[in-house]
Amino acid sequence: MKLIYPLLVAAVAAASPQAFAATAFPTKPVRIIVAYTPAGTTDILARAVGQKMGEAWGQPVIVDNRPGAAGNIGTELAARSIADGHSLLMGTAGTHGINVSLYRKLGWHPVKDFAPVSLVAMVPNIMVVNMSLPVKNVREFVAYAKTNVGKLSYGSPGNGSTAHLSVELFKSMTGISMVHIPYKGSAGVLTDVMAGQIAVTIDNMPPYLPQVRAGKIRALAVSTGKRSSAMPDLPTIAEAGVAGYESGAWFGLLAPAGTPKAVVSKLSAETARILKLPDVSKRISELGAEPVGSTPEQFAELIKTEIAKWAKVIKDANVELQ
Numbered sequence: 001m002k003l004i005y006p007l008l009v010a011a012v013a014a015a016s017p018q019a020f021a022a023t024a025f026p027t028k029p030v031r032i033i034v035a036y037t038p039a040g041t042t043d044i045l046a047r048a049v050g051q052k053m054g055e056a057w058g059q060p061v062i063v064d065n066r067p068g069a070a071g072n073i074g075t076e077l078a079a080r081s082i083a084d085g086h087s088l089l090m091g092t093a094g095t096h097g098i099n100v101s102l103y104r105k106l107g108w109h110p111v112k113d114f115a116p117v118s119l120v121a122m123v124p125n126i127m128v129v130n131m132s133l134p135v136k137n138v139r140e141f142v143a144y145a146k147t148n149v150g151k152l153s154y155g156s157p158g159n160g161s162t163a164h165l166s167v168e169l170f171k172s173m174t175g176i177s178m179v180h181i182p183y184k185g186s187a188g189v190l191t192d193v194m195a196g197q198i199a200v201t202i203d204n205m206p207p208y209l210p211q212v213r214a215g216k217i218r219a220l221a222v223s224t225g226k227r228s229s230a231m232p233d234l235p236t237i238a239e240a241g242v243a244g245y246e247s248g249a250w251f252g253l254l255a256p257a258g259t260p261k262a263v264v265s266k267l268s269a270e271t272a273r274i275l276k277l278p279d280v281s282k283r284i285s286e287l288g289a290e291p292v293g294s295t296p297e298q299f300a301e302l303i304k305t306e307i308a309k310w311a312k313v314i315k316d317a318n319v320e321l322q
Helices: 004-015 017-024 041-057 069-079 093-102 138-147 162-174 186-195 209-213 261-275 278-286 296-317
Strands: 030-034 061-065 087-092 114-130 153-156 179-182 200-204 217-222 248-256
Touching (some): 017 261, 041 114, 041 261, 041 278, 069 087, 069 248, 087 093, 114 186, 114 261, 138 217, 153 162, 162 179, 162 200, 162 248, 162 296, 261 278, 261 296
Parallel strands (some): 153 179
Antiparallel strands (some): 087 248, 114 200, 114 217
16 A cells, blocks of 8 residues: 555656646745845735745745846846746836846846746826926826926936836827936935925835825826726826826736746636735735736736837837946
8 A cells, every 4th residue: 555655646747747746836935036125015015925825835935035136136036946836036017027128138038938927916106296386187287398398307216117117108198308317216206206306206106105195295196007096086197188008016926937837827826815815905005006816827918018018118218228
């Protein structure tokens, strides 16, 4: 009998290696690589999902922060990891939508080198202006910008950030002209919008919400295709007059290319389950984000769409980083 069981297991594995791999997974600690510093949105989401995975599977799930080069360092590490599902990446709109068009040389490709698992969350960008600016909505802002050509400046957390490119997309769709002022993070942008040093930004929502609610800056709209549950009365930019406009930050789990499909499916189903848990959903919503959960195929389609969209914006704005 002692010999029969191992033989049966081996026979099942030989007959269906994909199914066996998924049934056995995980067989050791799982690592989620975060290509950014701790305590940011990417890191928080990775830890929220990873904690629940560890509890469900009885294996440690470790978040490995590998920041640098706008996410390129950690992303390349993930791409080169063993493709068995035990190394994952919490990818972003930057790593898997923007960087391939922004940098001349990357050591990885967002489509060829990764197997999408699940879209985890969408974070709207919020369009905010200084309180002294004589505009109350998006249409008034566009009209004001067109009568004050070259006089307005906008801020972003850095060249190539979703905020930078969100404003460039807005400019191209409305025909307005503004000067870009890059900062080293959103804190400086927020400070200078409040002080009136810059007129506007379209940046990730979380840092700006408290100041909007305190009446220190004025929110005009959100950038995503639907309204944010954090500010349901605030229209989208598309609703406010720029038809077809949509941008924002998103975050999703990916595995290295070649990871068994059955393992990817198991990871995707587990991620979707976790995102529906009340405590996880609440934590993500508190960030100003929207928990999602998707199939690998849906996430793959989003990545391809984002790459194409941002490639055009980057080319039209003549943005390039070495």
